[in-house]
Amino acid sequence: MTEGNHGPTARVLRLLDLLQSRPVWSGPELADRLGVTTRSVRRDVERLRDLGYPVNAEHGAAGGYQLGAGRRLPPLLLDDDEAVAVAVCLRLAAGGTVEGLGEAAVRTLAKLDQVLPSRLRGEVEAIHEATTTLDPTVPVVDSGTLLTLARAVRGTEQVRFDYSGPHGSGERRVEPYRLVATGRRWYLLGFDVDRDGWRTFRLDRISGLAPRGWRFRPRDAPDAAEFVQRAISQSAYEHVGRVRVSAPRSVVAQAIPPAAGTVTADGRSHCIVEAGGMDLDWMAMHFARLPWDFDVLGPPALRGAMRRLSERLARAST
Known part of the structure; x- marks a missing residue:
């Protein structure tokens, strides 16, 4: 997520930063800024292209290097402040603060959390805890719960939690398969190990969530959206x-x-x-x-x- 201040990697990051700062740079200008030869600039440009960044090169007096638009998103390189800002925004979006971004935010947050240094997690948590919304009627889902379940879904890891449902409370051991958002309410589709069947769980009724430490072999799962929709609109x-x-x-x-x-x-x-x-x-x-x-x-x-x-x-x- 963050890089050191020395070596080729740091220089490539600096090159990317320069290319983003203005439309066109000549080779000698970049070499002067980076303190290297124009040949090193050409090698670093190739490294950026290998990473997925489309760097265009035009020859001639009016030519130079230009960062273009790609067909796909390249790896995202962030400094500490940018990483904290992105993580905080994703947590807010995952909790329903930004309408329509919930599911994408959870998936992205799970990926970001894998590479976020531990020293930055405390900053993200502190900012998130100090943030509130103006609509107290909306059931707020803890972003930690979302993130833990997203990791478990991705890693096919069984989880344990206490669940307070309409027919009573108790401990559940579940193989999590998919998180489903409907409006601003979140549901988990999972296989309940003790009840030997597929179940849906409202995330705002989950507490004491913890991974169990071992992976499960994926089963043939029903369509998550259809299963959850029928469960919440009919089965209950x-x-x-x-x-x-x-x-x-x-x-x-x-x-x-x-x-x-x-x-x-x-x-x-x-x-x-x-x-x-x-x-x-x-x-x-x-x-x-x-x-x-x-x-x-x-x-x-x-x-x-x-x-x-x-x-x-x-x-x-x-």
């Missing part, structure tokens, strides 16, 4: 309603958040919406708010709730 509820909506899936999916229900195409002009709930009358009301015509597919008790709602609305309109 007493009733699951199914309706056939007279509108394309692409349109209906924009109106139904992933945590609220699943939308499956049923031909080009229709789709099936499935959603869970604890109270059928409330489910009827929410389905009735859809701005499209629909038919109730099940359960039969939902049709009864729809009739009751229709009768109430008819009485209220007279």
Whole structure:
């Protein structure tokens, strides 16, 4: 992450810094700044190209070296202050402070943490602990929990944690497979070793998380996004309603958040919406708010709730 002040590596970093500071440098200018020959400059330019940095070279009186745009991101070289700043920003984004960046931030933070010197981790932690957000209603996920799970997923390492779920609390031993973000809430898809099955876990209900120190052999895992979506929109509820909506899936999916229900195409002009709930009358009301015509597919008790709602609305309109 950080380099010494002597030797070819430090000189290449200095060359990169110079190329980023202005559009074009001549070979003699760079040699003078670096205290080397123009031949050494050419060798260092080749080293940058080998690392993935596209350095363009133009000959002639008006020519020189220029840092171009590449097809892929080269290795990122940061000094101490830049590394701390990036890590702090990634932690904020991972916690939901920056909408839409959560999953990418966790993946990047896991990679950065592998090479971040221990002397800088304390600085990152101190800045993060001194930072807060203005929306206390949003469930904040500890970035340390995210980072530990991201490392375990990447390293196929079993973890242990205490989990407080809707049906009780207890210790879990889990093979972590994927982190899934929905809105500003995070879930873990993992294989529960003691219960011998796939489970989803809300990260804000996890405490005492710790790696167990040994790796597991990956199993054939279900689709993480689909599994978590069904778990949070249906499996946790007493009733699951199914309706056939007279509108394309692409349109209906924009109106139904992933945590609220699943939308499956049923031909080009229709789709099936499935959603869970604890109270059928409330489910009827929410389905009735859809701005499209629909038919109730099940359960039969939902049709009864729809009739009751229709009768109430008819009485209220007279």
